Amino acid sequence: MRPEFLRNFRTSARWALPLIAAAVAITTLAQTGAVTDKDVRPILEKKCFQCHGDNLRMGNLDLRSRESMLQGGSAGPALVPGRAAESLLYQRVTGQSTPRMPMAPQPILTDSEVAILKRWIDEGAKWDSASPAVSAAPGDKAGASYAEYKERVITDEMRHWWAFQKPVRNTPPAVMPERWSKNPIDMFVKASMDANSLTPAPQADRATLIRRAYLDLIGLLPSPAEVDTFVSDPSPRAYEDLVERLLASSHYGERWGRFWLDVVRFAESSGYEHDRTLNTAWRYRDYVIKSLNDDKPYNRFVIEQLAGDELDPPTEESLVATAYYRVGPRVRFREKDNPYYRYDYLDDIIRTTFGGFMGLSVQCARCHDHKFDPITRMDYYRSVAMFFGHVNYDHLLVPKKDADEWAAATKEILRQIAPLKKEIAQIEAPYKRKQFEETVKKLPEDVQLAIKTPVEQRTAGQKLLAAQFESGLDVDPDANADDDLAKIVLAATDDNFYHYSPPSEAQGSQRRGLKLSDADEQKRKELQNRITELQKKMPKAPPGVEGVRDGDYRLAPDGPGDVPLPGKSRAEYGVKCCYLPEPGQEYHVPDVHFGANGLNLEEDVKGPVVQPGFLQVLVNGTPPPLADPPKRTDYVSSGRRRALAEWIASPENPLTARVMVNRLWYWHFGTGIVATPGTFGKMGAPPSHPELLDWLATEFIRQGWSIKQIQRLIMNSETYKMSSRFYNADDVGKDPTDVYLWRYPVRRLEGEAIRDIVLSASGKINFQAGGPSFFPAIPLSVRVGYANGRWDLTKEEPATWRRSVYSYWKRGMKVPMFDVHDQPDQNFTAERRNISTVPTQALMLLNDEFTLLQSRLLAERVMQEAGSDLPTQVKLLYKIALSRQPTERELRDDLEFVNREQAAQAGNSEGTYLRAMSRLAHVMINSNEFVYIN
């Protein structure tokens, strides 16, 4: 049985606060001999010290000595010697006082342990041993500073956790009946059922199976013709063939790619204030879809995303894959000037990488050793060092020669523009001076005085006042922006690259309100025209992708139009090479100091330099060697990310294969074998079928990390093909949440998939695949709530009826239809999607223009394809939407509904009939059966 706190993973409608029953322990300890600390200490060590001991003193409580217990923590003294019932320690471990200790997932005390503790306290809490010294600074400070930090030794016992052991391939157990003994998955599942005396459901009928398989594998409805063919197909291989067809469909990647995008927290805008568009992120989305369609080996898929630029040689796909690093939330202030953001971005990368690929919450160890898993703070910084070389880099997806030519041509034009801009600045200079003088006249007198006062006579306050107005007076940032040709090279590496257009001088002058004399205006205009002409000759930027490569973030050049301001944490590092190291240059990944967080550079360098490395709990003292730096001739790289990627994607890694097969299982059944697909540590759920998980993991590797091969096994299993309608009162009592899969678990589709099947039903789906995203229609009243919510297209029309996976994903403003249906927040890797059920979802599907219009289109389709006979039309509607025939009662109900709706309206035109039929279609789209995989 799953622990209590995990139950809510299945029952989605309720989230009860943890209610902890007060349990009174029964004393079973033999009433002999006095109990001393020698009896109690082992219990405390095992169950309490992790949080109230050497490394941590949560709640300011230290349980390592009698004195410290008497002193207690934030909640008061833990111990009242002689009176267990009044001692907080006793109350907490028994649940009489909450929260009950130890907290999940640590096991609570056994009855006998409670009894020992009670007797010890009641007998006066004798403590004979010398107390360990209690640190003078208890609480969260422990281990916070590098000086006090001593890395925890990872013991064999810690490595004993099931997920840190390599998966073992056990022979599938023999089971009966024969139907269940053909596919190893079934053998493991049936064995678990047998062990729990559960009876499996019979196989679902073919109509159910085809709808299930379509929705599951490609996220679309089967056409009525496909349903008919399949249902009447006499071939024993009909179902297997169906699975093969669907796995081979190009729509497969569109459905399964969406799941992967959840894992890598993919969105197409940066989030935060600017929420800028990542112009090429769609290439990464297409890469994911293509990789899945191609059944790219998963280990290769992992390596490309983490180190596609470090492959030897990289491919276009592997360069696109490095957008993995860029599609997360980013404030987008320069990292060299705001290094704390860099550390936050690295944290995002560590969270996504270890959570996504390995199911570990390494990010928890950023500030302290992990509280539950054997992951140390040093491990965290080792991982930071693994990633520390990367800098944002826009890979051009053309041969180097073409890229060089483009850069040279661009430079040349900018070189010609620069002097023209300078001339304009010179023309404007006297006007700007005059404008300044006018401005000064309107300022408060003290400011005027400050400006009039000669510089050397100004007070400190006057200097500040004057500087605010005088700064920038004789400098034209726009004119200076492109002076330095080196900055143009930067264009190829800067965020603004793809949509960078030089600021218009005319606009600049207007912005400043400069009124020039006619003659000067004429001159300025001529110059401006020449600039405009030159700009027209600017060559079109070659296709590229916002990815990464190795470099030194501290040396990033400023961007175009960039003026450093006072107060920025710009620092001198005394390094010369290289923002982007060239062949022949000596490149070192910048040092990572233990404990650094970018907030205070002086503090940051006090910690020792950390060497890159792997998690100690997994390498067991013998880390794999770092990968060789790639041998490419065009640039230099450290190879660290590739080493990490190869380690993660190695068959020796106990987690990677398990985590992925578990995700596949979760996406197929709605719950993973491990119910927490991103958490395989102690805070995660234990596997419901551990042997099956291991078998699948080893099979995954054995099959060359083929995702489709695992899915083929799952799809063809009896487990998958079971009916969902089976009900056995006994079994419901024994396993109400269907953990052991005695029937097929129905589940609601995600918002994106609901939208897709609505379009699939109406037949209006636009199958334009790949390329830049489309903007679904969003009502103005929603867009007005978010001024950064620029949205290109806002009406319902075929251009917006593409599959949801191609919908633009803006971090700051989600599409309402997806939002209310629990689309995950894309700021963190989503280990699973919530499934909540609320009235706003119903309102959306009932009243939104999208569903209403599609209902009408579905009605039109039915009327066109079924001829004029109403019952035939209703039957076709069922076939389209639910892949089945209506029952007699359903048919009767629906005919009655349509007739009444038609009669209720004035007139008897075709339009009236269409309205009535549209309403029936609308009801259908809203029905549970339609939005569920049954």
Next chain:
Amino acid sequence: MMTPLCDDSMAKKQRYISRRDFWFKAGMGIGGLALIDLLNRDGLLAAEAPQACVASDSVKDSPYLPKPTNFKPRAKSVIHLFMSGGVSQVDTFDYKPDLLKYHGVALGSGIAGVQGDGKVIVRQGYPGPLMRSPFQFKQYGQSGTWISEIFPHMSTIVDDLAFIHSATGKSNDHVLSHYEWNTGMILMGFPSVGAWVTYGLGTENQNLPAYVVLYDHRGGPFSGPTNWGSGFLPAAYQGTVFRSVGDPILDLKPPSDYMSVEQERRELDLLARKNANHAEMHPGVSDLSARISSYELAYRMQGCAPEAVDLDQESEETKKLYGLDDKITAPFGRQCLLARRLIERGVRFVQLYNGAIVNQNVDTWDAHSSISENHRMHAAEVDKPITGLITDLKRRGLFDETALLWQSEFGRMPISQRALGRDHNPGCQTMWMAGAGIKGGQHIGSSDEVGYKAADQVIWNHDVHASLLYLLGMDHKRLTFYFNGRNMRLTDVAGELIPQIVGHGKVAA
């Protein structure tokens, strides 16, 4: 004057075909122009009396069902008044006579008590010298609280407000600071306070959303919907925006030219039969019954949400109290009056914004160019409505069971920016809390002599959030949600109750 962005007619103009043709004429050429039954549309729901909208006993399956508290709550609901853009403490509620003395002096150049080292980090451009407030201050109430002249109405209720002068933030960025105060973290993507509260407590009225957001009539605040998002909590707990024009909730009703609510009722009856059939075939799947009841709730919401926002039910006197008779105060007055009506109907958390980033330096409190102009305007917009709200809550007996929190994302600098404005300052802001039995007229914590940084009793967002949860009967350390391997909290790993707010405990030295 409504901004064109909010004008519904503009949305209509943008359509590519007329509404009438939209549904049943365009497309495949089937059907003629149908008569539109506009007349039927609003008939049905007149039957739904306001009483029916408050009762929700029959609801059995909803994530919003009321949940037990950890201990006896002081307040049932929250009204969160968020002044977006950065309110200057030294020009409103944190009187600094020393600024008169030091006007024109560089900050940190030997002024007693100022902790600054002379290096002032400003958000924009170059730092100026210290600047006095352009406003006059006077003392008001039994508490003798100093209030700036721009709050003539609020000065009459100072003895109801508990001021916190030492609220401190971590960022001088609008958006990060909005996240910080609205979600507990400066990073994007964490659940909002209102989401946590509704997750923890549910709501008392299933016929209305549990958490309602009413933003400025000009548009949304900095960073928009992220402020009321549910982060990793289920989407059920996100704030629902009540729109200022038309139906309050997005997609509340079908477009009137498509079908009437009455016709939709008949659809819902058929839908219920279909869903019952389906559920019968899948016994023991609770999600299915939850989805069935969500449709009934949605139907009730169609009647109850418009009732809740129907200000015609209010007396002229009440409308005046909130300033609805004046075009300056009417928009925020409407937000405040709606807030009262919503909490009266059992809505758990109502968040109001003043300030929209349509034209940032004008439409929000972001007074970079002129404190005088900007703060005069925004204070005038909110002063009377907020005073009216508190007066109204008191006379209706709702004040003590409602927790009010008034704040901004950060304070502003005591130094000038280009002579007349002030830049962002996360070092301290003055916020106030009221209602929920909080002792009024208090001054909690303090800033330094010039209002640059918090001096005594530094208070962080986690402390305010912990205290707010406490007032609602929740222990902030026990309100947790499992996410990615951790039991997450609104207050992360911090948060101390503010003794003066919760009424017990000692102020840490």
